[in-house]
Amino acid sequence: MRVFFVVFFFFTFNKDFVTSVVSCCPAELKQEINGKKETVKGFNVKLQDTILFPEGGGQPDDHGLIGDIPVLRVTRLGPEAVHFVCSSLQEGQQVHVKVDWERRFDHMQQHSGQHLITALADTMFGYKTTSWELGRQRSTIELDTPCVKPNQLQALEEAVNEKIRSQTPVTVQLLSIDDPAVRSRGLPEDHAGPIRIIDIEGVDANMCCGTHVSNLSHLQVIKLLGTEKGKKNKTNLLFLAGNRVLKYTEKSFNTERSLVSLLKTGPDDHVEAVDKLQKSVKLLQKTNLNILRDMAVLIAQNFKNNPQRGNFFSFHKKEGDNEFMNIIANEINTEETLVFLTVGEEKGPGLFLLAGPSGPVAELGPRVLEMLQGKGAGKNGRFQGKANSLSRREEVEAFLQQHCTHHTSEEE
Incomplete structure (x- = not known):
C-alpha cells in the first residue's frame, strides 16, 4: 500500500478517483443525529489510495462516495486513511471514489484563509495564533492577546483582502523530516512520510497536512466578523472566507427584507423600530x-x-x-x-x-x-x-x- 499522505498531497483538487479496496472490517461510529448521540453500525474501509481527507490540523474530514456508498467519516490511523461506510465492500474490488466537492472547497477556503489571517496578524501586530477551529458556520482563530482594537481589526481585514486581490500563489513543498527547515514540534507521534509545507508566497510558510487553495484569489474575499473574549487573556477572532461570505450576505439580505415587511421601515431604521417595540412590550407586560x-x-x-x-x-x-x-x-x-x-x-x-x-x-x-x-x-x-x-x-x-x-x- 502506498503511504496515504504522500499520495494525498497531490490530490487536493481531484474530485474523483479510481482505486481498490485493501480491507473492510465491521465497525461502529458514534454520531450526533438531530441533537442526539447515536451509534451507527457499519464498516471501516482502507483503500490503496484515497482523495478523501481525514480530520486533522484543525480541519474536519471530507465526505463523499465510494461507488454509490456514502462515506460518513474519514479518520487517520498512522499513515493510512480509514473510511467509515454503512455497507461492506469486497477486498481487492476496484472502486470509484468521489469527494463532496462543495464541502471540500469550503474547507480549503477556510483553512487557507486561516493561514493568511494568522500570518498577517503576527506580522502586523505580533499576535500569535495559539489554536483555531473550522466551524460549521464560522471559523475562529485564538490570538494570544487580551484584545484586538477596532482599527487593528479593520487594518487586518484590508490587508488580507489585498493579498487576495494580488492573486498570491499558494504552493506545497514536501520535505524530509531530517530537513533543517522542518520544525518537528507538533507532529503526531505516528507521522510517516515527508513533511508538507504550505507556502503563501511572500507571506507565510507553515507545516500543515490540510487541504488548501493554490492561489489566494480562490478565497474570493474574507470578512472578519469581530472578536470575543477568549480564555486566559486571549482573544477569539471570528471570520468567514469565500463562499461563506456570499451565503452570509444572502442570508442577511433575506433577513433584512423580512424585517422591512414586518417593521414597515427601511433597514437603517430597524434598530430604532425594534427598540420602540421592546419598550411597548415591556409597558404592556407591566x-x-x-x-x-x-x-x-x-x-x-x-x-x-x-x-x-x-x-x-x-x-x-x-x-x-x-x-x-x-x-x-x-x-x-x-x-x-x-x-x-x-x-x-x-x-x-x-x-x-x-x-x-x-x-x-x-x-x-x-x-x-x-x-x-x-x-x-x-x-x-x-x-x-x-x-x-x-x-x-x-x-x-x-x-x-x-x-x-x-x-x-x-x-x-
Missing part, C-alpha cells in the same frame, strides 16, 4: 401584570364573600404565573381552606399551587405532584411546582374535594 394582580385579589375576595363557600377552593387560568397564584392564596385564609390553583394550557404544561393547613398539604402535595407528572416541593402549608401536563386537573380537583368532604364529615 400593565398586564398589574391587571393580573388586581384580578387575583378580586378572585379571592369573591370567594371570601360567598356565604355558601366551603373549605375548598379551586381555580384555573390560562394566563398567569406563580405570583398570580400566591396573591390568591395570600388573600384567602388558607389555615381553614384548602386552595388548589393552576395556570397554563388546559391539556399542556403549566404551574400549580396547593395551599392550606400544613398537615393536609404535606400529605396531599406528593400525590398531586404525581398526578400532574410534575416537579415541585413544599413547606409551611405551600406545595407548588411545574406540571408536565394539566390534563388530569379535574381528577386532582375531585381528589382534593373528596379529602375535604371526608375531613369535614369526621369533624362533625
Whole structure:
C-alpha cells in the first residue's frame, strides 16, 4: 500500500478517483443525529489510495462516495486513511471514489484563509495564533492577546483582502523530516512520510497536512466578523472566507427584507423600530401584570364573600404565573381552606399551587405532584411546582374535594 499522505498531497483538487479496496472490517461510529448521540453500525474501509481527507490540523474530514456508498467519516490511523461506510465492500474490488466537492472547497477556503489571517496578524501586530477551529458556520482563530482594537481589526481585514486581490500563489513543498527547515514540534507521534509545507508566497510558510487553495484569489474575499473574549487573556477572532461570505450576505439580505415587511421601515431604521417595540412590550407586560394582580385579589375576595363557600377552593387560568397564584392564596385564609390553583394550557404544561393547613398539604402535595407528572416541593402549608401536563386537573380537583368532604364529615 502506498503511504496515504504522500499520495494525498497531490490530490487536493481531484474530485474523483479510481482505486481498490485493501480491507473492510465491521465497525461502529458514534454520531450526533438531530441533537442526539447515536451509534451507527457499519464498516471501516482502507483503500490503496484515497482523495478523501481525514480530520486533522484543525480541519474536519471530507465526505463523499465510494461507488454509490456514502462515506460518513474519514479518520487517520498512522499513515493510512480509514473510511467509515454503512455497507461492506469486497477486498481487492476496484472502486470509484468521489469527494463532496462543495464541502471540500469550503474547507480549503477556510483553512487557507486561516493561514493568511494568522500570518498577517503576527506580522502586523505580533499576535500569535495559539489554536483555531473550522466551524460549521464560522471559523475562529485564538490570538494570544487580551484584545484586538477596532482599527487593528479593520487594518487586518484590508490587508488580507489585498493579498487576495494580488492573486498570491499558494504552493506545497514536501520535505524530509531530517530537513533543517522542518520544525518537528507538533507532529503526531505516528507521522510517516515527508513533511508538507504550505507556502503563501511572500507571506507565510507553515507545516500543515490540510487541504488548501493554490492561489489566494480562490478565497474570493474574507470578512472578519469581530472578536470575543477568549480564555486566559486571549482573544477569539471570528471570520468567514469565500463562499461563506456570499451565503452570509444572502442570508442577511433575506433577513433584512423580512424585517422591512414586518417593521414597515427601511433597514437603517430597524434598530430604532425594534427598540420602540421592546419598550411597548415591556409597558404592556407591566400593565398586564398589574391587571393580573388586581384580578387575583378580586378572585379571592369573591370567594371570601360567598356565604355558601366551603373549605375548598379551586381555580384555573390560562394566563398567569406563580405570583398570580400566591396573591390568591395570600388573600384567602388558607389555615381553614384548602386552595388548589393552576395556570397554563388546559391539556399542556403549566404551574400549580396547593395551599392550606400544613398537615393536609404535606400529605396531599406528593400525590398531586404525581398526578400532574410534575416537579415541585413544599413547606409551611405551600406545595407548588411545574406540571408536565394539566390534563388530569379535574381528577386532582375531585381528589382534593373528596379529602375535604371526608375531613369535614369526621369533624362533625
